Amino acid sequence: MLDHVLVYVNGRRQEVRGEDAFLSLSDFLRRTQGLVGTKIVCSEGDCGACTVLIGRPAADGRRLVYLPVDSCIQFMFQLDSTHVVTVEGLGGEASPSAVQEAMIECHGSQCGFCTPGFVVMMTGLLEERDELDETSMRCGLTGNLCRCTGYTPILDAGSKVDVEKHERMAKKYPADAMISEFGRRRRKPIELRADGGTHVDESLRDSKFASRRDAATWRLHVCAAPADLEGALAFLAEHPHATIVAGATDVGVRINKSLTVPATILDLNRVAELDSVAVEDGELVLGSRASWTALEQVCEARVPEFHKIIQVFGAPQTRHVGTIGGNIANASPIADSLPFLYVMDAVLELRSAGGSREVNINDFYKGYKKLDMRPGELIARVRVPLPADNDLLKLYKVSRRFDLDIASFTAAIRMRLDGETIAEAAIAFGAVGPTVIRARKTEEFLRGRTLDEETMQLAGEVAIAEITPISDVRGAADYRYQLARNILLKFYYETQNFAVPV
Numbered sequence: 001m002l003d004h005v006l007v008y009v010n011g012r013r014q015e016v017r018g019e020d021a022f023l024s025l026s027d028f029l030r031r032t033q034g035l036v037g038t039k040i041v042c043s044e045g046d047c048g049a050c051t052v053l054i055g056r057p058a059a060d061g062r063r064l065v066y067l068p069v070d071s072c073i074q075f076m077f078q079l080d081s082t083h084v085v086t087v088e089g090l091g092g093e094a095s096p097s098a099v100q101e102a103m104i105e106c107h108g109s110q111c112g113f114c115t116p117g118f119v120v121m122m123t124g125l126l127e128e129r130d131e132l133d134e135t136s137m138r139c140g141l142t143g144n145l146c147r148c149t150g151y152t153p154i155l156d157a158g159s160k161v162d163v164e165k166h167e168r169m170a171k172k173y174p175a176d177a178m179i180s181e182f183g184r185r186r187r188k189p190i191e192l193r194a195d196g197g198t199h200v201d202e203s204l205r206d207s208k209f210a211s212r213r214d215a216a217t218w219r220l221h222v223c224a225a226p227a228d229l230e231g232a233l234a235f236l237a238e239h240p241h242a243t244i245v246a247g248a249t250d251v252g253v254r255i256n257k258s259l260t261v262p263a264t265i266l267d268l269n270r271v272a273e274l275d276s277v278a279v280e281d282g283e284l285v286l287g288s289r290a291s292w293t294a295l296e297q298v299c300e301a302r303v304p305e306f307h308k309i310i311q312v313f314g315a316p317q318t319r320h321v322g323t324i325g326g327n328i329a330n331a332s333p334i335a336d337s338l339p340f341l342y343v344m345d346a347v348l349e350l351r352s353a354g355g356s357r358e359v360n361i362n363d364f365y366k367g368y369k370k371l372d373m374r375p376g377e378l379i380a381r382v383r384v385p386l387p388a389d390n391d392l393l394k395l396y397k398v399s400r401r402f403d404l405d406i407a408s409f410t411a412a413i414r415m416r417l418d419g420e421t422i423a424e425a426a427i428a429f430g431a432v433g434p435t436v437i438r439a440r441k442t443e444e445f446l447r448g449r450t451l452d453e454e455t456m457q458l459a460g461e462v463a464i465a466e467i468t469p470i471s472d473v474r475g476a477a478d479y480r481y482q483l484a485r486n487i488l489l490k491f492y493y494e495t496q497n498f499a500v501p502v
């Protein structure tokens with residue numbers, strides 16, 4: 001049993017144990033490493049100022065794959081066997097990187113607070129492509145906010161990067177030694193402990209410049225980072241109420257907002273059995289730790305409608321680490337994946353040390369954030385039947401902003417026709433009640449009727465009697481009623497190839 005995580009930072013080897021293992025990566029970098037180029041602004045994954053590259057061994061174990069991630073919502077206990085590269089590790093005043101030079105040349109920085117995040121993100125984009133064209137910049141930078149420069153000089157910088165001079169991470173940081181050391185510890189379980197007390201940095205408590213974590217209350221913490229599923233289930237059997245952590249894009253925000261690190265944590269990041277993404281017998285078979293980036297790749301050809309939703313799921317930094325299991329277990333009524341999973345009748349495979357059971361996702365939520373998941377259980381796999389060739393499927397996310405925003409309303413509509421008659425209908429709405437709901441009465445109303453404008457208008461009236469939306473910052477209840485009505489018509493216009501009114 002190892003008592004530390006092994007992390008390389010800008011090529012330097014670090015063993016991290018005790019309280020440091022429970023720090024966010026951004027706090028670890030700034031406080032213990034003096035790497036203050038990584039900035040903290042929002043502490044909740046929204047601005048990208050804290051972006052760093054995290055390199056993990058590829059599936060073939062021969063190289064490290066570097067992905068840009070928000071370090072404010074990643075924690076050291078998640079990062080065993082990784083190479084973290086910060087803005088300092090890319091280049092400095094004496095020898096700026098090609099991206100840094102382009103940002104200087106194009107005046108892509110004013111106050112400079114967002115700049116390290118942009119530089120790291122652009123470097124991350126260049127890990128997977130040979131140049132930064134406008135589309136890759138616009139899509140790739142949706143998770144990076146700048147409050148003073150304006151984006152035009154930053155976009156210009158992308159087009160000016162001297163790609164001949166740019167060094168990929170594999171060249172800048174030869175990885176053979178790291179990879180072989182990571183391989184040697186892969187099968188060893190890790191248990192991290194930080195022993196108690198209250199760790200309050202009084203000098204920083206009232207400072208408006210302090211990180212929110214400065215006032216965090218520390219109790220005795222234990223975190224297991226088992227090397228396999230069996231180890232994870234054994235730990236859960238002993239600690240049935242442990243907080244499970246996958247990508248930490250929800251848990252991390254909760255920790256930073258509440259200033260409380262959970263006392264007992266089960267981290268799933270090393271459990272390779274939960275990573276799988278496969279298509280088997282007409283189903284997507286997904287390990288619960290499948291990331292949105294991995295899903296984006298497989299869904300592009302297999303379920304283009306779901307791919308469209310994944311593309312506006314958070315930002316690249318969120319998608320690289322956020323997982324499908326986390327989205328399901330977080331149980332938000334506005335979670336982007338749920339309406340699709342509802343109308344496809346996805347099945348969750350729940351595992352505990354005592355065995356496994358299956359639950360249809362439509363039966364999984366018992367109320368607001370109440371799950372049919374027993375202490376000691378975790379979500380191991382999600383099986384999603386693929387739409388048939390003759391299914392009509394449309395997924396909708398309505399939000400105030402297109403990118404990096406939380407939905408005001410979501411919907412999924414799946415239909416199968418027999419001629420012009422609706423043979424089957426499945427409809428799910430999100431953000432209209434304490435859980436995502438399946439509109440069973442509307443489905444029943446539609447079955448056997450002709451798919452036309454009048455039917456869909458009448459169905460809208462049935463649908464609004466099935467929902468109980470509230471008014472909040474993302475939309476008024478009336479607005480959501482109107483959306484539930486209109487989305488049915490929109491589905492009709494879109495699937496029957498009418499021009500959709502804007």
Ligand SMILES: Cc1cc2nc3c(=O)[nH]c(=O)nc-3n(C[C@H](O)[C@H](O)[C@H](O)COP(=O)(O)OP(=O)(O)OC[C@H]3O[C@@H](n4cnc5c(N)ncnc54)[C@H](O)[C@@H]3O)c2cc1C
Binds near residue numbers: 243246312329336
């Ligand atoms: C900036 C930002 C943007 C976001 N944008 C979106 C968005 O557009 N749409 C959207 O739907 N969500 C969004 N989210 C929320 C979040 O990214 C997703 O819900 C994500 O899928 C959570 O996955 P995770 O692995 O990070 O979960 P974690 O934070 O690790 O865990 C979330 C919850 O699930 C539990 N859990 C995790 N894995 C398991 C498991 N295998 N078994 C049982 N319980 C488990 C955890 O205990 C926790 O309660 C956003 C979050 C951020 C920070």
Ligand code: FES
Binds near residue numbers: 045047048
């Ligand atoms: S500080 Fe804003 S995303 Fe991390």
Ligand code: FES
Binds near residue numbers: 113115
């Ligand atoms: S340069 Fe000031 S926030 Fe971007």
